[in-house]
Amino acid sequence: MSDHRLSAIQAANQVDFISHSPAQTERVGLRLGELLLPGDLLLLLGTFGVGKTQLVRGVARGLGSDDLVTSPSFVLVNQYRASPRFASLPIYHVDLYRIAETAELATLGLDELWSGEGVCLIEWPEPAAPTLPETYLAIFLQHLSETKRQIRMAPFGKRYVELLNAFKETTFS
Numbered sequence: 001m002s003d004h005r006l007s008a009i010q011a012a013n014q015v016d017f018i019s020h021s022p023a024q025t026e027r028v029g030l031r032l033g034e035l036l037l038p039g040d041l042l043l044l045l046g047t048f049g050v051g052k053t054q055l056v057r058g059v060a061r062g063l064g065s066d067d068l069v070t071s072p073s074f075v076l077v078n079q080y081r082a083s084p085r086f087a088s089l090p091i092y093h094v095d096l097y098r099i100a101e102t103a104e105l106a107t108l109g110l111d112e113l114w115s116g117e118g119v120c121l122i123e124w125p126e127p128a129a130p131t132l133p134e135t136y137l138a139i140f141l142q143h144l145s146e147t148k149r150q151i152r153m154a155p156f157g158k159r160y161v162e163l164l165n166a167f168k169e170t171t172f173s
């Protein structure tokens, strides 16, 4: 498929909206989290303090987790546990901002996190770009003002087109 055609499909399937508060961003994450399945991979893109961790917090809540969601900046990977309703699946919360070199990336065994029985969310995924699978949900966040953020979700692959369709149904109808 040509790149042009591919981007047309993406544009048609992407979801774009504005969050007016941290709570609203968390709710977006929650709606998404409720729909996740083992093996799902979500990439969170956007600058410092834009709300990536805030959205992950919602995803964990959506999966019924009460675990404390904090920035994994120093440890690189945090792990939370979904509720029994979601088979207690592991939620891997990765932040690659501090990754120093490619060799260190290899030691993280990221591919096991996104091809296993858990769901995987990555903040600052750029260093992992060469090793990422072809299918994932990309979530772009952008500052509009102190409390407003633009959130754009773009699906790469059929699974994520379906995920976003389900998300639109539960969130906007």
Ligand SMILES: Nc1ncnc2c1ncn2[C@@H]1O[C@H](COP(=O)(O)OP(=O)(O)OP(=O)(O)O)[C@@H](O)[C@H]1O
Binding pocket: 019, 020, 021, 022, 023, 024, 025, 046, 047, 048, 049, 050, 051, 052, 053, 054, 055, 071, 123, 146, 147, 148, 149
């Ligand atoms: N609409 C909004 N959505 C999300 N966060 C918001 C919003 N408005 C204000 N905020 C504030 O922005 C900050 C977002 O912090 P958060 O840790 O989620 O950012 P981040 O993108 O993970 O940053 P980093 O790259 O440093 O990890 C919080 O202090 C939150 O209260």
Ligand SMILES: [Mg+2]
Binding pocket: 052, 053, 054, 071, 095, 123
């Ligand atoms: Mg963060």
